[in-house]
Amino acid sequence: MEAYLGIDVGSVTTKFAVLNGSDELVAHIYLLTQGKPIDMVQQGLKQIKQQLPKDVDICGVATTGSARYLAGVIVGADLVKNEITSHAVGALHYFPQGQTIIEIGGQDSKIIIIRDGIVADFGMNTVCAAGTGSFLDHQALRLNISIEEFSQRALDSTTPVRIAGRCTVFAESDMIHKQQMGHRTVDILYGLCQALVRNYLNNVGLGKDIQPPIIFQGGVAFNQGIVKALQEELGTEVIVPPHHEVMGAIGAALLVHEEIADSHNGSKFKGFGISEIKYHTSSFECKACPNQCEIAQLSVNGQVLARWGGRCDLWERSPTS
Numbered sequence: 001m002e003a004y005l006g007i008d009v010g011s012v013t014t015k016f017a018v019l020n021g022s023d024e025l026v027a028h029i030y031l032l033t034q035g036k037p038i039d040m041v042q043q044g045l046k047q048i049k050q051q052l053p054k055d056v057d058i059c060g061v062a063t064t065g066s067a068r069y070l071a072g073v074i075v076g077a078d079l080v081k082n083e084i085t086s087h088a089v090g091a092l093h094y095f096p097q098g099q100t101i102i103e104i105g106g107q108d109s110k111i112i113i114i115r116d117g118i119v120a121d122f123g124m125n126t127v128c129a130a131g132t133g134s135f136l137d138h139q140a141l142r143l144n145i146s147i148e149e150f151s152q153r154a155l156d157s158t159t160p161v162r163i164a165g166r167c168t169v170f171a172e173s174d175m176i177h178k179q180q181m182g183h184r185t186v187d188i189l190y191g192l193c194q195a196l197v198r199n200y201l202n203n204v205g206l207g208k209d210i211q212p213p214i215i216f217q218g219g220v221a222f223n224q225g226i227v228k229a230l231q232e233e234l235g236t237e238v239i240v241p242p243h244h245e246v247m248g249a250i251g252a253a254l255l256v257h258e259e260i261a262d263s264h265n266g267s268k269f270k271g272f273g274i275s276e277i278k279y280h281t282s283s284f285e286c287k288a289c290p291n292q293c294e295i296a297q298l299s300v301n302g303q304v305l306a307r308w309g310g311r312c313d314l315w316e317r318s319p320t321s
Contacts, residue, residue, distance in 0.1 A: 005256075011106060017252075063077045076268040079252070081252055086251035086252045088112050091247060100211055109218075110122060110204065111205050113211075150223070221245070293310040
């Protein structure tokens with residue numbers, strides 16, 4: 001079976017998606033990164049292999065996400081692509097008429113404005129966690145409920161409490177204050193959903209021309225309280241696509257299929273056996289100029305496979321120097 005593999009390695013989750021020659025999703029995996037991207041890439045390869053037929057032929061591999069370069073070196077990627085392009089391509093594959101993509105992940109969030117099938121504008125938030133999934137996870141932990149229960153109970157709110165959500169610290173103190181005032185937990189939960197949506201739109205979405213159809217993807221799209229709050233704030237339907245949590249990986253797989261078809265070259269994929277290799281990561285400070293960039297490097301048995309992280313390509317040009 002002809003297949004194309006997309007890998008999206010984020011700060012919180014690692015996603016795998018395999019498409020067949022007709023660009024249909026045949027297998028996917030969603031794992032917690034747990035601060036160990038190399039281990040999760042290796043574990044994901046093991047698990048995805050079990051979902052695939054024995055005669056599968058991986059014709060192309062692409063990586064995306066915050067650890068895309070690291071993952072690309074490990075698997076032998078044919079294509080390394082940024083998250084904006086990957087998420088846009090994945091969303092448009094299922095909803096070609098989409099004009100706005102809202103993506104909220106564990107530790108970052110983004111908005112992508114599409115016009116005539118092309119990315120016209122985008123915005124990202126990678127600094128503050130107040131508009132991301134980790135914000136909700138932390139508050140759920142404080143209330144001693146699971147994130148799944150958070151989603152369900154938030155929908156039961158009839159009089160949501162307004163919570164200051166511009167900062168996680170202020171939101172938490174405001175939430176404690178509202179609890180002490182005797183407000184119902186369900187109203188506080190939905191108030192948190194509204195706070196996250198307000199923060200997202202006032203930060204990432206500020207100045208963006210948000211037009212329907214609006215597609216909502218990323219792990220936070222599992223939370224129906226957020227979906228409801230988005231629809232109320234925007235005054236229009238928000239579409240949550242199937243497999244929204246692996247849309248970046250799907251987009252990467254679609255892109256590498258196109259790349260391989262155009263180039264007619266074979267794949268550089270190193271095979272599923274790399275899940276058994278012991279990799280070593282380290283870093284050092286480059287002294288070549290005043291920037292003093294921190295350079296990350298990946299090695300096996302003392303041999304450097306790749307270096308990255310500089311503002312220029314000094315080390316990328318000489319991976320074995």
